[in-house]
Amino acid sequence: MKLLITGANRGLGFALTTEAVERGHTVFAGVRSLEHPIESLRQLRSDFPDQVILLPLDVTDEATCLSATKRLESENITLDVIINNAAILNERSKRIEELDLEKVEQSFQINLFGPMRVIKFFLPILTKGSDSSIINISSEAGSFQNAYGGDYPYALSKSALNMFSKQLRKYLADDQVSVYAVHPGWIKTDMGGEQAPGTPEESARGILNIVEKKQKITSTSSFINTKGEPMPL
Numbered sequence: 001m002k003l004l005i006t007g008a009n010r011g012l013g014f015a016l017t018t019e020a021v022e023r024g025h026t027v028f029a030g031v032r033s034l035e036h037p038i039e040s041l042r043q044l045r046s047d048f049p050d051q052v053i054l055l056p057l058d059v060t061d062e063a064t065c066l067s068a069t070k071r072l073e074s075e076n077i078t079l080d081v082i083i084n085n086a087a088i089l090n091e092r093s094k095r096i097e098e099l100d101l102e103k104v105e106q107s108f109q110i111n112l113f114g115p116m117r118v119i120k121f122f123l124p125i126l127t128k129g130s131d132s133s134i135i136n137i138s139s140e141a142g143s144f145q146n147a148y149g150g151d152y153p154y155a156l157s158k159s160a161l162n163m164f165s166k167q168l169r170k171y172l173a174d175d176q177v178s179v180y181a182v183h184p185g186w187i188k189t190d191m192g193g194e195q196a197p198g199t200p201e202e203s204a205r206g207i208l209n210i211v212e213k214k215q216k217i218t219s220t221s222s223f224i225n226t227k228g229e230p231m232p233l
């Protein structure tokens with residue numbers, strides 16, 4: 001399979017990229033900037049030179065989405081899977097009274113409009129059919145039932161991402177493309193911190209099992225965990 005993964009240079013995105021290439025797939029590894037820390041990704045590319053293709057892709061910047069799709073189109077490359085992984089968690093623990101709304105907007109630009117931009121530009125080169133999927137990496141923070149009265153930019157943008165996933169699932173139903181918003185669990189990354197009980201590697205295995213259709217999905221809703229079970233809406 002050919003996968004596009006955003007935010008592939010660290011955290012869950014890097015774990016997904018590693019797991020996918022170890023399973024024999026090819027990954028178009030979206031990186032915000034070739035100047036950001038991408039040493040591990042460069043090493044992975046030298047270990048799997050034919051399967052890791054670095055793709056400059058800042059999800060807030062339409063121009064980078066356009067040039068990335070043009071590059072793939074010019075090489076007649078189509079995708080089987082798009083994983084919208086890139087996100088930020090800003091304004092942690094800020095009360096509503098002290099919230100910087102520009103930071104809220106920044107969060108929406110990356111966590112919601114980012115996946116929307118990526119789908120807008122890459123959907124035309126996604127192969128249609130039951131083997132194809134779109135995975136939007138979401139969070140339990142986006143669940144209405146789990147609302148905890150904080151992390152407004154993150155929680156609200158992930159909640160909207162869940163709705164986007166549901167909309168996209170309906171839109172692509174006739175094309176048989178699977179669309180899920182997946183909560184990866186609380187995992188040890190720069191975002192999740194050291195206290196997190198899970199690892200990005202185990203979440204990546206679960207997500208790859210979902211896209212390879214090896215994981216039975218017991219949920220009828222599009223918001224699921226890495227075991228294919230329903231997340232509370």
Ligand SMILES: NC(=O)c1ccc[n+]([C@@H]2O[C@H](COP(=O)([O-])OP(=O)(O)OC[C@H]3O[C@@H](n4cnc5c(N)ncnc54)[C@H](OP(=O)(O)O)[C@@H]3O)[C@@H](O)[C@H]2O)c1
Pocket residue numbers: 006007008009010011012013031032033036037057058059060084085086087088110137138139140183184185186187188189190191192193196
């Ligand atoms: N960690 C957890 O416990 C947890 C829990 C629930 C959900 N999630 C979700 O899992 C996903 C991965 O999170 P993580 O923990 O791996 O986060 P992370 O370690 O903070 O990594 C975030 C990634 O997103 C990239 N990124 C940020 N802004 C971008 C932009 N404008 N364009 C392209 N890439 C951009 C970063 O690239 P740079 O290196 O260039 O900044 C980095 O590769 C996110 O969607 C997150 O919301 C994580």
